[in-house]
Amino acid sequence: MYRAIDFFRGSVCIEAVCDYPERFLNICIQNEIEFWNVERISDKVIRMEVGIKAYQKLRALTDNKEFHVRPVRKKGMPFFLWHLRKRYVLLAGLVLTVACIAAYSMFIWEIDISGCETVSEAAVLEAMERAGVKIGTYAQSVEPELVRSRVLYDIKELSWFIINVHGTRAEVIVRERTERPELIDESVPTKVVAVKSGIISRMNVYEGEALYKVGDTVQAGDVLVSGEMESISSGTRYVHAMADVYARTWYELSLSIPLLYTEKNYTGEVISKHSLCIAGKRLNLYFNAGISVSDCDKISLIKTLRLPTGNILPIQLVSDEYHVYEKVQAELTEEEAEAILRERILQKLSDLTGGAAVVSSEFSSRESDGIFTLTMTAECLEQIAKLEPLTADTQPEMSN
Amino acid sequence: MAGHDMLRSISRTFKLPEELFSGMPRIEINGDEEVTVENHKGILMYEDEQIQINGGNAVVQIRGRGLRLCTMTRTILTIRGYITGVEFLR
Secondary structure: OHHHHHHHHOEEEEEEEEOOHHHHHHHHHHOOOOEEEEEEOOOOEEEEEEEHHHHHHHHHHHHHOOEEEEEEEEEOHHHHHHHHHHOHHHHHHHHHHHHHHHHHOOEOOEEEEEOOOOOOHHHHHHHHHHOOOOOOOEHHHOOHHHHHHHHHHHOOOEEEEEEEEEOOEEEEEEEEOOOOOOOOOOOOOEEEEEOOOEEEEEEEEEEOEEOOOOOOEEOOOOEEEEOEEEEOOOEEEEOEOEEEEEEEEEEEEEEEEEOEEEEEEEEEEEEEEEEEEEOOEEEEOOOOOOOOOOOEEEEEEEEEEEOOOOOEEEEEEEEEEEEEEEEEEEEOOHHHHHHHHHHHHHHHHHHHHOOOEEEEEEEEEEEEOOEEEEEEEEEEEEEOEEEEEOOOOOOOOEOO | OHHHHHHHHHHHHOOOOHHHHHOOOEEEEEOOOEEEEEOOOOEEEEOOOEEEEEOOOOEEEEEEEEEEEEEEOOOEEEEEEEEEEEEEEO
8 A cells, every 4th residue: 555655656766975874864854854765875875765855855955065865766656657748649548548437437337236026127227227327327417316216106016216326336226015915895795606617625615605515516607605695584685705615627638749840950160250349339340240141049148348346347248159050850759749748738737727736637649640649638626716796686785 | 860850750650651751762662673763863873783763861772683764754763674682872
């Protein structure tokens, strides 16, 4: 640290010639001339380092002829610049570099988002861009309150947003809104109907009158629990029927796949094209933008340059790699086709039943004209109850 | 000397830093490599093996090998090197 300060301030290594070097040191102190690294060269010569101003003061003191001071070595930034004073191009380059660094430090080059759980960082970045903050934005123009308002208005899932600009880095912290639980309006008379056909295996009725029992077969649309309850004392009353009804359901699903297909056979030839992306502007490092082959996969590798300190530079090295391939005909074996279709059918069943438990399943397959077909028959156990408001012909008044 | 002795006894009585009143230097020795002298009055002799410092009431002589004056201000100086002895010459 001290060396760095000395470098920027500049220092002069001097040799003082006098009869009594000790007296020279005391004169320096009396005149408030700071020095360091004192070295006795001979009986009458002493070497030391002093600052630039101290050196000028020392030269003024040599008028009394009691001692003689001669510079041995000058070092530091001021002398370096002094040597450059006639080298205009170098000096201009230095000034330009300093100006570039100063200009660079005025823009945002890194956005660091934390706190995202369900909302993606890309969505936050897009909302911020709409609010006027993105990579390359002038840091002083960022108004945290305005950005916060706009982002919170854009993304309803966020409850809290803050942006702090530290130099060239924008630190964004978000907190997501806790979902409000769905409130059940128990004042509305409802009935429970079956959404799928099946045999009831379990039934929990919380409110209303059950019209079916365990073991009964129901069709989709049948009313399982009625919200209309008869009472000897108070007549008919309408309630908010609620129930969990699990039923055994059956599915038959079929999927087909051709056994012959076209496959990519990579030749190993890779065409690379490099370009520089400076502050969002792309600069190609090649002349011929086109490529001679049509069948290829393009993979773009983007490398963001960083300083040794970790700061991001607004320069990206983009390498586009074109992997050339040939289209060849390939054939699936029946085992491979069955494995592929089995996975797809199970996924389709899961989508249909909402992830209900599969009690049993059977698969059958056939191959015809190069088309392999897999059929699955599955028995599931799933929730089939659904709340529906009572129809208009019933009394919509609630009774307690 | 009687005046200095009186100041020293006063500073001891009131538990004040003695170097403020007695005019004696305050010397700090770090191992055998560094000596810091506060309240000095200048340098009397400066050689590689011996440095004599005017300490007001006494001369502080530092002996050793390869002695160098690292920093020096009006009140404080630091000497580095292989130090073999610090003594007072009266």
